[in-house]
Amino acid sequence: MNAPLFWPARGAGASEAIVLALPKGRLLGELGPLLARAGIEPDPDFADESSRRLRFGTNERGLEVVRVRSFDVATFVAFGAAALGVVGSDVLAEFDYPELYAPLDLRLGRCRLSIAAPEADAASSDDGSRWSQVRVATKYPNITRRHFAARGVTADVVHLSGAMELAPSLGLSRLILDLVQTGSTLRANGLVEIEHVADVSARLIVNRTALKTRPDLLGAWIARFRAAVAG
Known part of the structure; x- marks a missing residue:
């Protein structure tokens, strides 16, 4: 004991x-x-x-x-x-x-922090390499800004507490940065992971x-x- x-x-x-x-x-x-x-x-x-x-x-x-x-x-x-x-x-x-x-x-x-985008955007030829600014919905504003700043991109953060998956379809943001476990919620809302940020x-x-x-x-x-x- x-x-x-x-x-x-x-x-x-x-x-x-x-x-x-x-x-x-x-x-x-x-x-x-x-x-x-x-x-x-x-x-x-x-x-x-x-x-x-x-x-x-x-x-x-x-x-x-x-x-x-x-x-x-x-x-x-x-x-x-x-x-x-x-x-x-x-x-x-x-x-x-x-x-x-x-x-x-x-x-x-155990899960991961990932950036996700609508399927149509992910399949386009615009891979983000020439972006200077992007709008991202997330509950992690500091992580998001640091992540994009490291590649010289300014992140215009839309700070949400939940339901990030709705943001791209409603025109609130181009991308989201959120926790992902199985990816089922992303898929159900027409999103796909485009970048792994960190294991959690x-x-x-x-x-x-x-x-x-x-x-x-x-x-x-x-x-x-x-x-x-x-x-």
């Missing part, structure tokens, strides 16, 4: 639990077995996305879990509201917070300040997650 881990007290006689920030949505279901192998058992309603609670206790006296939107996990950890978190490498690349350390690929939530998977992230001030404690949690991934 794993030994309990405790968050050092900030004041005499006071204790503060470590907060582990986890993402809502598809990745949350994949995390269940990994958490179990790490010896973490959240409150029973943690996996119930209809529950209105966002903060949960665990079987570890020194650990609490919060359930937030995937894009918010990085912010919670970067600003010290949580010491640990699980987030996609796409989110890390988008925000690029210097306060975050990502020591471990959890090998979950879930990462364990740690607040750098917390790791410096509590290296033994957070190092032990990192080791437990590493063993869980290996197991």
